[in-house]
Amino acid sequence: xxxxxxxxxxxxxxxxxxxxxxxxxxxxxxxxxxxxxxxxxxxxxxxxxxxxxxxxxxxxxxxxxxxxxxxxxxxxxxxxxxxxxxxxxxxxxxxxxxxxxxxxxxxxxxxxxxxxxxxxxxxxxxxxxxxxxxxxxxxxxxxxxxxxxxxxxxxxxxxxxxxxxxxxxxxxxxxxxxxxxxxxxxxxxxxxxxxxxxxxxxxxxxxxxxxxxxxxxxxxxxxxxxxxxxxxxxxxxxxxxxxxxxxxxxxxxxxxxxxxxxxxxxxxxxxxxxxxxxxxxxxxxxxxxxxxxx
Amino acid sequence: xxxxxxxxxxxxxxxxxxxxxxxxxxxxxxxxxxxxxxxxxxxxxxxxxxxxxxxxxxxxxxxxxxxxxxxxxxxxxxxxxxxxxxxxxxxxxxxxxxxxxxxxxxxxxxxxxxxxxxxxxxxxxxxxxxxxxxxxxxxxxxxxxxxxxxxxxxxxxxxxxxxxxxxxxxxxxxxxxxxxxxxxxxxxxxxxxxxxxxxxxxxxxxxxxxxxxxxxxxxxxxxxxxxxxxxxxxxxxxxxxxxxxxxxxxxxxxxxxxxxxxxxxxxxxxxxxxxxxxxxxxxxxxxxxxxxxxxxxxxxxxxxxxxxxxxxxxxxxxxxxxxxxxxxxxxxxxxxxxxxxxxxxxxxxxxxxxxxxxxxxxxxxxxxxxxxxxxxxxxxxxxxxxxxxxxxxxxxxxxxxxxxxxxxxxxxxxxxxxxxxxxxxxxxxxxxxxxxxxxxxx
Numbered sequence: 001x002x003x004x005x006x007x008x009x010x011x012x013x014x015x016x017x018x019x020x021x022x023x024x025x026x027x028x029x030x031x032x033x034x035x036x037x038x039x040x041x042x043x044x045x046x047x048x049x050x051x052x053x054x055x056x057x058x059x060x061x062x063x064x065x066x067x068x069x070x071x072x073x074x075x076x077x078x079x080x081x082x083x084x085x086x087x088x089x090x091x092x093x094x095x096x097x098x099x100x101x102x103x104x105x106x107x108x109x110x111x112x113x114x115x116x117x118x119x120x121x122x123x124x125x126x127x128x129x130x131x132x133x134x135x136x137x138x139x140x141x142x143x144x145x146x147x148x149x150x151x152x153x154x155x156x157x158x159x160x161x162x163x164x165x166x167x168x169x170x171x172x173x174x175x176x177x178x179x180x181x182x183x184x185x186x187x188x189x190x191x192x193x194x195x196x197x198x199x200x201x202x203x204x205x206x207x208x209x210x211x212x213x214x215x216x217x218x219x220x221x222x223x224x225x226x227x228x229x230x231x232x233x234x235x236x237x238x239x240x241x242x243x244x245x246x247x248x249x250x251x252x253x254x255x256x257x258x259x260x261x262x263x264x265x266x267x268x269x270x271x272x273x274x275x276x277x278x279x280x281x282x283x284x285x286x287x288x289x290x291x292x293x294x
Numbered sequence: 295x296x297x298x299x300x301x302x303x304x305x306x307x308x309x310x311x312x313x314x315x316x317x318x319x320x321x322x323x324x325x326x327x328x329x330x331x332x333x334x335x336x337x338x339x340x341x342x343x344x345x346x347x348x349x350x351x352x353x354x355x356x357x358x359x360x361x362x363x364x365x366x367x368x369x370x371x372x373x374x375x376x377x378x379x380x381x382x383x384x385x386x387x388x389x390x391x392x393x394x395x396x397x398x399x400x401x402x403x404x405x406x407x408x409x410x411x412x413x414x415x416x417x418x419x420x421x422x423x424x425x426x427x428x429x430x431x432x433x434x435x436x437x438x439x440x441x442x443x444x445x446x447x448x449x450x451x452x453x454x455x456x457x458x459x460x461x462x463x464x465x466x467x468x469x470x471x472x473x474x475x476x477x478x479x480x481x482x483x484x485x486x487x488x489x490x491x492x493x494x495x496x497x498x499x500x501x502x503x504x505x506x507x508x509x510x511x512x513x514x515x516x517x518x519x520x521x522x523x524x525x526x527x528x529x530x531x532x533x534x535x536x537x538x539x540x541x542x543x544x545x546x547x548x549x550x551x552x553x554x555x556x557x558x559x560x561x562x563x564x565x566x567x568x569x570x571x572x573x574x575x576x577x578x579x580x581x582x583x584x585x586x587x588x589x590x591x592x593x594x595x596x597x598x599x600x601x602x603x604x605x606x607x608x609x610x611x612x613x614x615x616x617x618x619x620x621x622x623x624x625x626x627x628x629x630x631x632x633x634x635x636x637x638x639x640x641x642x643x644x645x646x647x648x649x650x651x652x653x654x655x656x657x658x659x660x661x662x663x664x665x666x667x668x669x670x671x672x673x674x675x676x677x678x679x680x681x682x683x684x685x686x687x688x689x690x691x692x693x694x695x696x697x698x699x700x701x702x703x704x705x706x707x708x709x710x711x712x713x714x715x716x717x718x719x720x721x722x723x724x725x726x727x728x729x730x731x732x733x734x735x736x
């Protein structure tokens with residue numbers, strides 16, 4: 001990492017000297033730097049995952065190794081393919097959690113934006129306060145509560161706490177306030193549509209781009225979540241990828257960490273995220289533009 | 295960094311939750327919990343189903359052998375992450391009331407489990423097997439009391455691993471005392487400015503603890519109802535100042551163990567020794583596979599010529615949860631796992647551990663493949679093991695270990711004396727024990 005920051009600083013200095021004339025290049029250059037900063041670690045994982053255990057610490061950092069397929073085969077064979085089980089668990093937690101969370105956020109955001117009722121501001125302020133509380137702080141109290149009702153060490157213990165997502169509700173409220181004209185709802189009411197009908201047929205379709213954003217946020221957050229499942233789950237058959245791969249890393253003082261498997265596992269576990277973003281992004285853009293046309 | 299801090303974070307958060315009130319019962323509210331535990335004890339019908347948290351590799355294969363032979367005691371292995379985080383997780387689960395029936399407990403964390411009433415006393419169950427272990431190891435699971443809180447599984451007596459080929463190349467003799475080790479370190483710097491004889495790791499309190507034990511440190515002891523804490527005792531300060539001096543004059547490196555830089559230095563032949571434990575061959579063969587056959591092993595250098603002392607780095611026991619409704623069954627399984635010749639054989643072959651029973655230690659035959667040039671590897675290990683001395687661990691080793699990392703990181707960064715870091719460990723340990731309500735004798 002030190003190498004990267006040094007290189008970044010160097011570039012910045014070099015850039016500062018020549019930047020006085022074409023100002024238009026500056027933002028692009030800055031964004032490029034940001035992109036390098038963000039993509040370099042991914043690139044490093046990609047390279048490191050191709051190295052066999054012997055090459056990992058002996059060959060140059062940026063040269064590809066020869067062991068990628070061996071690593072993948074070894075990872076899939078590790079403990080009779082437990083990697084797939086962890087991957088399926090992650091998909092359940094992230095997919096299910098993000099879907100439920102998006103549904104809850106959309107409905108609550110819509111209600112908070114478009115209805116006047118007593119306590120509306122109190123609820124909203126409480127939610128804003130909820131954004132300020134990091135999820136990490138809540139993990140242990142949640143664990144003790146789930147133990148109390150006998151749900152600790154179950155899939156629900158990881159799914160349920162992630163469904164209510166204050167930031168998602170906040171986003172949904174902001175989006176609903178901007179994307180759904182009051183006059184449209186008024187018109188619907190005059191035409192005799194019920195509230196349920198208004199929400200499902202008029203409001204929610206208009207909110208789809210916002211919902212996609214919330215879904216993506218939550219999906220990535222749950223996919224990467226470590227502490228909550230680490231505390232909640234004791235049964236290694238219910239682990240998501242993050243906690244599962246961690247058992248390979250912290251293998252105990254007297255056991256070597258299985259670096260090559262961890263790196264390969266980390267690389268494979270971000271593939272679905274990248275795929276999701278690439279497909280959802282298209283959907284996201286078309287909806288933004290289709291919503292813009294009045 | 296996150297993983298290092300995690301244990302501490304868990305422990306802190308847990309304390310806060312417990313103190314902050316009666317939201318959920320945790321800690322010592324035992325009576326409130328007993329009604330639900332009672333019916334379970336009364337009706338153990340059908341096979342006893344036990345869960346077992348461990349991080350030993352291939353433990354599921356070993357347990358399968360047991361399950362096939364004992365249909366009425368079925369054990370399910372749940373493979374956990376190892377180390378300090380595992381201990382914090384077990385404590386959290388125990389306080390919340392749903393711990394596993396059996397748990398792998400590192401010796402240094404066992405006292406914290408005992409202090410939290412999280413492990414059962416196995417005194418009667420283990421009476422017949424007591425003689426199978428050396429007194430030093432047995433003390434680690436009894437803390438010098440009458441009770442027995444776990445069955446020793448593996449042990450990590452420390453030895454000096456060195457690059458035989460490079461020692462020959464530079465004409466260095468294997469150091470027998472720490473003074474000779476320091477001389478050798480200076481020689482290496484002269485002969486090859488890129489290489490170091492060794493490194494001091496500020497991230498591995500376990501290694502430092504072992505070296506302090508070798509020097510005769512006694513960090514904790516129990517006298518009656520109160521604890522005596524002496525982390526900054528004379529032997530420990532001697533060890534700290536020794537390494538601090540070597541680092542300061544750049545005779546040895548300060549790269550922490552198990553980091554990519556360390557791995558690279560091992561691979562490039564820029565690190566000539568590693569004072570480590572008997573399990574080192576596994577780490578070396580995985581992180582520096584090309585150096586196979588170039589390493590050799592010797593006893594740790596001694597503080598006084600002619601002595602034969604060592605310390606422990608690592609090692610764990612199998613403990614039974616205090617809340618399990620199947621205590622007898624769990625103890626039976628733990629006994630089998632750690633004393634049955636067939637089980638130990640599997641532990642050595644499948645889980646690559648150094649067994650705790652004296653008989654099994656001397657029965658180990660073929661040297662690890664990585665050390666095939668040293669056929670007497672296990673005989674050396676057994677000899678070292680006989681001279682290894684440990685000490686009673688306290689109930690808050692996690693705090694002491696975190697203070698080690700903070701203190702020594704800072705000492706390395708600022709170039710301050712290591713003995714100040716040792717004093718900081720002592721202060722942090724005492725302060726935390728006072729806060730938790732332990733009586734401390736001064």
